[in-house]
Amino acid sequence: xxxxxxxxxxxxxxxxxxxxxxxxxxxxxxxxxxxxxxxxxxxxxxxxxxxxxxxxxxxxxxxxxxxxxxxxxxxxxxxxxxxxxxxxxxxxxxxxxxxxxxxxxxxxxxxxxxxxxxxxxxxxxxxxxxxxxxxxxxxxxxxxxxxxxxxxxxxxxxxxxxxxxxxxxxxxxxxxxxxxxxxxxxxxxxxxxxxxxxxxxxxxxxxxx
Numbered sequence: 001x002x003x004x005x006x007x008x009x010x011x012x013x014x015x016x017x018x019x020x021x022x023x024x025x026x027x028x029x030x031x032x033x034x035x036x037x038x039x040x041x042x043x044x045x046x047x048x049x050x051x052x053x054x055x056x057x058x059x060x061x062x063x064x065x066x067x068x069x070x071x072x073x074x075x076x077x078x079x080x081x082x083x084x085x086x087x088x089x090x091x092x093x094x095x096x097x098x099x100x101x102x103x104x105x106x107x108x109x110x111x112x113x114x115x116x117x118x119x120x121x122x123x124x125x126x127x128x129x130x131x132x133x134x135x136x137x138x139x140x141x142x143x144x145x146x147x148x149x150x151x152x153x154x155x156x157x158x159x160x161x162x163x164x165x166x167x168x169x170x171x172x173x174x175x176x177x178x179x180x181x182x183x184x185x186x187x188x189x190x191x192x193x194x195x196x197x198x199x200x201x202x203x204x205x206x207x208x209x
Contacts, residue, residue, distance in 0.1 A: 018107040020059045028055060031090050035083045047079040055091065057197035060111075060183060063104035065193040070096050073194035110183055110196075112176070124149075179203055 004016050032041050032052060040048040054074055058066055070091070078088060094101045131137075131145040179200055186196040 016106050023107050024056050035087045037083050048081050048084050051078055053201045054197050057201035059108055060200050061108050061193050062110050063108040066104035066108050067096050069193040
């Protein structure tokens with residue numbers, strides 16, 4: 001939140017876009033746990049679990065379809081359970097509307113782009129910081145570390161450029177193809193927003209489901 005606010009304050013015209021994986025795992029699934037719904041979520045036969053899994057399909061919607069899909073299609077089918085109601089209230093307060101803390105424009109997009117994450121930055125920072133043992137290192141040591149990091153990065157880039165395409169597992173290919181087909185139908189108005197949510201809900205659902 002602090003990073004987002006700082007970025008917007010510095011560059012007012014930027015569009016803040018979130019990471020689907022971290023949204024669903026670090027925010028939504030943790031809230032499911034906080035509401036005491038983890039067991040029901042993992043129960044494939046429970047109505048509560050089936051409904052909560054639908055939520056994980058929403059990041060693939062167009063941002064202007066999120067509110068109508070959630071309110072008109074998903075809420076009417078929500079099981080009668082006070083804890084599920086609490087989870088729905090949480091989503092309504094923080095994610096569903098344009099006026100929410102995290103509006104759909106920041107996390108919903110009908111595409112397969114998976115590069116929307118800060119993992120690379122975090123990985124670099126974690127590795128780079130190991131070169132120093134104090135908060136204010138000597139400038140020459142800092143520059144040497146920068147040069148070493150650049151050499152390592154260039155070597156990594158070269159290895160990717162010269163290597164063969166990384167093979168994906170059969171299941172991963174199948175899931176990607178399924179997602180692309182569903183999104184194509186949705187973008188061409190062949191299926192509704194709710195149909196899309198139902199078809200792609202497992203793509204970012206928690207692995208224990």
